[in-house]
Amino acid sequence: MSTTTSNNPNPNPNTPTAPSGPGSTKIAGKLELLSRQNRYRPPLSSSSSARSSPFPTHLGLFAYGTLTIDAVMHALLDRVPPSTLTSAPGWRAAGLPDLPYPGLVADPTSVAPGRAYNDLTEREWAILDSFENPKYDVARVTLASGAEALAYIWPADPPALTTTWTVDFIDTEGMEDYLAMCVEFRQDWEESQRSKTS
Numbered sequence: 001m002s003t004t005t006s007n008n009p010n011p012n013p014n015t016p017t018a019p020s021g022p023g024s025t026k027i028a029g030k031l032e033l034l035s036r037q038n039r040y041r042p043p044l045s046s047s048s049s050a051r052s053s054p055f056p057t058h059l060g061l062f063a064y065g066t067l068t069i070d071a072v073m074h075a076l077l078d079r080v081p082p083s084t085l086t087s088a089p090g091w092r093a094a095g096l097p098d099l100p101y102p103g104l105v106a107d108p109t110s111v112a113p114g115r116a117y118n119d120l121t122e123r124e125w126a127i128l129d130s131f132e133n134p135k136y137d138v139a140r141v142t143l144a145s146g147a148e149a150l151a152y153i154w155p156a157d158p159p160a161l162t163t164t165w166t167v168d169f170i171d172t173e174g175m176e177d178y179l180a181m182c183v184e185f186r187q188d189w190e191e192s193q194r195s196k197t198s
Contacts, residue, residue: 055138055150057125062086062141062149064093064114065102065165066178067128075182076131077124083115087144094154095163100178102165103136103154110164116149130189131182 063083066072070080092110093102104112120128129138136152143149154161170178 055125055129056140057120057122057150059140060116060118060149061120061125061128062088062114062116062143062151064088064091064104064112064151066100066167066170067117068115069167071175071179072182075179076127076186078186081117081119081124083117086114086116088112088114088141088151089144091141091151093165094161095165095169096154096161099133100170100174101133102169103161104141104151105154105161111144116143116147127186127189131185 061067068083073080088104089111090106090108091104091112092107093112093114094105094107096103132152135155137155138150139153140148141151141153
């Protein structure tokens, strides 16, 4: 296992720089992407979600999808938190139909690569939890190091999700739209917080 600390929003090897091959997911425009991303998300004014909280956030977050991309984290948090490259044996990042991000599903034959973020603030956890699709469950997973972390688990029958997600599912144009959606989400989230205190 290797460790990396990153404060640059751009140079992540997971960030695509050119359109991927024919198996990639083509995202046709920002509006379609926003519709897909927000399909299951409740309004930001909602006081709670289906997920139980508070989480034992001292465990840190195991990210395996778009949150492993520096530019995405920077768009959401205004920084790229230090992270550790790691993996979760017995789990797989499964491609989700019509969505640009994956869901973590149990698979004893697989190992899900990802990053462990261990210094997220309470506010950053709140942003990320609001951003994540509320269909996810939050559960502890055991990493390759033996440490535990929290991860967003997709509540679906794993055999029904046979595709393994990689960042190449989002081509260059799609990544630009996805980042724009992240920035817009963060602005909406900040506005919702101001509305609660006004």
